[in-house]
Amino acid sequence: MSDSFSQLPGRAKFAAAGAGLAVQNQFKSQGSRGNGAEHHFSALMLLALTIAITAIIAILAWAFFEGRTRLDMDLIFNGPSTVNKATAGYSVAILGTLQIVGGVIALIVPLGAGAALYLEQFADKSRWWNRLIELNIQNLAGVPSIVFGILGLAFFVRTPFNLGLVAAAGSATIALLVLPTVILASREAIKAVPPSILEGSLALGATRWQAVWRQVLPAAAPGMLTGVILAVSRAIGEAAPLLLVGALTFVTFSPNFFEGGYSALPVLIYNYAGRPQEEFQILAAAGVLLMLAVLIVINSFAIWLRARYERSW
Numbered sequence: 001m002s003d004s005f006s007q008l009p010g011r012a013k014f015a016a017a018g019a020g021l022a023v024q025n026q027f028k029s030q031g032s033r034g035n036g037a038e039h040h041f042s043a044l045m046l047l048a049l050t051i052a053i054t055a056i057i058a059i060l061a062w063a064f065f066e067g068r069t070r071l072d073m074d075l076i077f078n079g080p081s082t083v084n085k086a087t088a089g090y091s092v093a094i095l096g097t098l099q100i101v102g103g104v105i106a107l108i109v110p111l112g113a114g115a116a117l118y119l120e121q122f123a124d125k126s127r128w129w130n131r132l133i134e135l136n137i138q139n140l141a142g143v144p145s146i147v148f149g150i151l152g153l154a155f156f157v158r159t160p161f162n163l164g165l166v167a168a169a170g171s172a173t174i175a176l177l178v179l180p181t182v183i184l185a186s187r188e189a190i191k192a193v194p195p196s197i198l199e200g201s202l203a204l205g206a207t208r209w210q211a212v213w214r215q216v217l218p219a220a221a222p223g224m225l226t227g228v229i230l231a232v233s234r235a236i237g238e239a240a241p242l243l244l245v246g247a248l249t250f251v252t253f254s255p256n257f258f259e260g261g262y263s264a265l266p267v268l269i270y271n272y273a274g275r276p277q278e279e280f281q282i283l284a285a286a287g288v289l290l291m292l293a294v295l296i297v298i299n300s301f302a303i304w305l306r307a308r309y310e311r312s313w
Contacts, residue, residue: 060289067286075286079252080268085279090287093268096167096247096255097236097294100264103171103257104178104235105228111175112182112231113217113224119183120190121198121212141180148177149241157245165246167255167262173241178231185230189223190216222310229302236295239266265291 078089115137123130152173156163163169193216201211242248247267255262265287273284 060292063285063288067282067284067289070282070286071289075283075290080250080263080271081252082250085277085283088279088283090265090268090290092251092254093263093265093287094290094294096251096262097265097291099167099255099257099262100171100174100242101232101235101298103168104175105232107172107175108179108182108231109228112179112186112227115183116186116190116224117212117217120187121208121216137180137183141184145177145238146240146244148173149244151176152241153244164259165261166259167257169245170242170247170262170264171257173245174235174238177238177241178235181231181234182224182227185227186220186224189220189226192223193219218309222306225302225306225309229299229306232298232302233295236291236298237266239264239270242267265294 074087075089076094077091078087079092080090081088119130119134123133125131152169155161156169156172157165161169161172163172197215197219198211201215202208206214239247242264247262247264248271250271251261251263253260269284269287269291272280272287275281
């Protein structure tokens with residue numbers, strides 16, 4: 001390149017040098033503008049994060065100062081009551097929430113892991129039905145939760161399943177709501193497993209199912225648990241779908257999973273918050289902190305379980 005440049009006439013040399021400097025200056029100016037835009041974007045994201053954290057802290061501070069007088073053992077072990085407002089609690093709602101979350105986990109773990117394994121390891125991407133399944137999963141992740149409540153009312157509470165207004169119907173409805181999250185997270189966890197793990201197992205004579213079941217799935221399990229943690233976190237706080245499948249009932253007895261009325265923490269908090277008496281307003285604020293504590297306990301166990309079986313490649 002330098003030899004061809006030296007062979008140019010004098011004016012051509014100056015023209016080429018000028019063109020080169022112009023291009024370099026253009027890229028430098030673009031680079032400086034790009035760095036400025038990057039700094040502005042980072043500042044904007046930091047501002048948004050600060051606003052979000054400040055709002056969360058403000059809500060928790062309000063809940064603590066409003067409900068601090070009811071942060072006692074009666075809040076956990078006493079049931080709801082409209083007569084003994086000073087000692088009413090959330091014991092029935094806690095049991096109902098645990099039953100719903102347990103049913104959700106029992107449904108989303110095998111269904112989510114199975115769907116992710118099929119789509120990543122066995123599905124033929126050229127088939128139209130597999131592409132349709134992937135498209136529906138991605139679309140369902142953005143559907144409003146109240147739509148799933150209507151779906152649960154139509155299919156689980158009424159025909160064809162005809163479960164009635166029970167906790168099992170609530171678990172099935174919430175499971176449908178959070179299942180796309182589990183599938184998407186599980187697929188990403190399977191993709192993160194090095195292909196050499198699967199290829200080595202196949203080279204040693206294992207069938208594809210044996211290699212996936214004994215090598216890929218255990219390696220991807222910690223990442224799949226991340227999706228389950230996110231799903232459970234959302235499931236605990238969902239109230240809109242449960243309002244349509246029976247959780248609005250003001251229950252004063254321990255719920256049964258397959259029969260009788262039931263309640264859940266977010267629904268009972270909503271019930272208390274809608275009452276005009278000051279005692280119920282304080283109880284609703286204390287219930288926010290209680291639901292947060294239940295969420296932290298469940299997520300802490302799931303995070304510990306994920307860390308226990310996590311592998312590095």
